[in-house]
Amino acid sequence: MILLQLIVNGLLLGGIYALISIGLTLIFGVMRVVNFAHGEFLMLSMYVTYFCYALFGLNPYFSLLISVPLMFLVGMAIDQIIIRPLRDAPSYMQVFATVGLSIVLLNLALFLFSGDYQSINMPFAKETLAMGSISMTYAKLIIFFSAILVSAVLFLLLKYTYIGKQIRAIAQDRMAARLMGINLNRIYMLTFGIGTALVAIAGGLILPVYYVFPSVGVYFVLTAFVVVVLGGMGNMAGALLGGFIIGVTDSLSGYYIDPSLKEVVYFLIFIIVLLIRPSGLMGIVGAEEMGMK
């Protein structure tokens, strides 16, 4: 029975990881930019939600209406200011730029908000749903289903809307897409904005169950990289699957091996997946080198 509870815990945790990773995988899949500042976007959106609550008493689920559009704009602005000049630069230049951005954002938060751990007191978040001997908190269930919903909506948007088709076209072949009259810069800007908005959803939803502090993103972003590579960079369903796998791994190895070694286990899984199948579980073979030099 404890195994079942551990698996449920793992899946719920996996929902969190998946939700954080979807934006990262979208940005990578389309723009071929590994965004090292993704964790700081998570941190920023958590702070937005936190201050909405602390200053105006807004319910964190309600303040998604503020943080998501705000982070969408922030994402687009950062794309235009920092990423755009580096579009055709070698991939390591983009790595350096996003690392620099990550340093700036993290320390700006440290400067403005201090290093204290902040959380919001939401009684609802701690209520649990008991099914037999299995129990789950509502807040984590909401995250779990949001992850599935968000990836489904994103999938449908990419599949059926015109912008979605443009995004997919660019992901497959920049040059051909440009020749078909797609405004590359506009789509990249939107993609970066959407990716950032998606992590804002994650930030808002996890605040009821996690503390926020300036370096909170560092922890999550490493896990998100693992999830994204595991699922296949650029693959939404892969991010979901990868998130669940890592969540369950985390939960099981934390119990059966050692809590301080659970990350070792999934980093090892990560390295093994990179070696055996660098395109990830659901990625197209060879896609990892597409559009990259």
Place this chain on the structure above:
Amino acid sequence: MMTPGELKGVREPRIYIPLVTLTLIFLLVLLTKNSFYLNLYFTIFMFAGLSSAWNIIGGFGGQLSLGHSAFCGLGAYVSSLLFVKYGVPPLFGTIASIGLAIVLAVIIGYPCFRLKGPFFTLATIAIGEVLLLLAVHFKGLTAGSEGLSIPFKPSFVNLCFESKTPYAIVAFCFMLITLGVSTWIKRGRLGYQLVALRDEDQAAESLGVNTSKAKMMGLIISGGLTALGGSIFAQYVLFLEPHSEFSLSVSVNLALISMVGGMGTIVGPAIGSLLLIPLQEFLRTWIGGSFQGLYFVIYGALLILVVMFMPRGIIDFFSGPYKGLLAKLPVFSGKPDAGGEDSRGKALPKQVGMIETIRPSKTDVILEVEAVSKKFGGLLAINNLSFSLNAGEIFGIIGPNGAGKSTLFNVLSGVYRPDSGLFKFKGQVLSGIHKSHVICRLGVGRTFQLVKPFENITVLENVMVGAFCRQGKSAEAKRLALEVLDFVGMLDKKDSPGHSLTLADKKRLELARALATGPEILLLDEVMAGLTAYEIGEAIALIKKIRDHGVTVLLVEHVMQAIMSLSDRVMVLAEGSKITEGAPQDIIHDSRVIKAYLGEGYEPAEA
């Protein structure tokens, strides 16, 4: 490492300026008494050394590791634990540190070098994190997150001193060692190989560069030096904690310092350290105390600005004026330098050394291809193909697009392994080798249809990469490369960077590089596509000249003028199979050939 010729060069400004600069820095260290500045010097030297070590694989080789904290932390912990637990003085413990770092480099390199770009970077981050977590977990060994205190027992063998001056001297020596090793690598064969594989790994392989081995060597040297640095650093702080020793920010810092100074250059990382470390220290002292985090905001913002506006690093600003300065400074020489050792500005010694290795014997069969097939999924790219090549002939291959010509080249040069059949070079079966660099070293050179020059190095250096296939020493490789450039008529462009050439010159460069590897057979993949009529004429003359020097040529070409005037025999391919083979005049009248090229209904009426 220095030849007598180079020692004589001490009188030249390009040698004595760095020596004088380093001596002045050393004197400055000796004269400084203020411990704040000594601490600053120590930190600058350490990071100059560590970043230079990172730069060997990250900059020269372009393998962007963000896991170098693994080496640094390992080095620090191994020598310190040997000291704390077994009383081994850290001076000797560093040997174990370096040894284990080399083992770690092999463990990391073997799997991770198969990954490219960001994937390699992510894998190295994961490895750094794994070491961090293990160091936290195994408390019994490392004292975990509580931290490991190293007893303060000043002594030279403990690398531990009462005052800060000896520390600064040790760090200075560490920097000298890494700069020396960097210089030695960069100027030698490994350096050229690393730069080549950074720009175009497939082309590097085709020129005889064992890219896996070169990357591994780079990582081993880089990791070993980083561990040495970590070990020295540990004896300065005398306290180790996994979250600082193994942290990602250490790795990031090393990469950023190199990037800001100038990645892939010898002194770039040292310049980066000289600028960034004082900046960090001063920002921390000025505003760090009162405003937590603010100095890192400024630091991070500066990094973004450097990436955006000075992608080649700060060294790019200085290299021009520095060269100007060198030109103005006197050469202190007792007597006028009469040595012809250096070819700068002089007429080249005319030699035919390049051709010496080749012994043509026109009647022998040099290459036999027997029933080779290669499939890609359901597509049979080469179907049961057999032919043979006589030594000293030019053998043309024509066929419509998709006939399997480039696939054939990729099979013959070891890029693909044939699904069935085999091919022999001088009686030796090569079809199982599947390694381009081995095939190149055996004597089969090639060019690429889509040219792959090493873009960021000069024409001469491009050709030197090929020349290193048979030459171990830089001076000899350079001499050979110059001969080859003279042979192909590109000597005037020897100092142009690879990316600046016209298409015709890029194709010629491909030829020159392949020739420099000393091939007996040269596989030329559409070296004339896209050239003007005049350039085609030149290329035809050049290929004839190559053959006349004894190199057997296998020529894939669409330019019929070239095929007709060059080929001794021609083979026609269509859909992976041989249609026919024979003298050029016979081939072009063959109705099957015309059908394959133009389709049904275009056969000549009389046929």
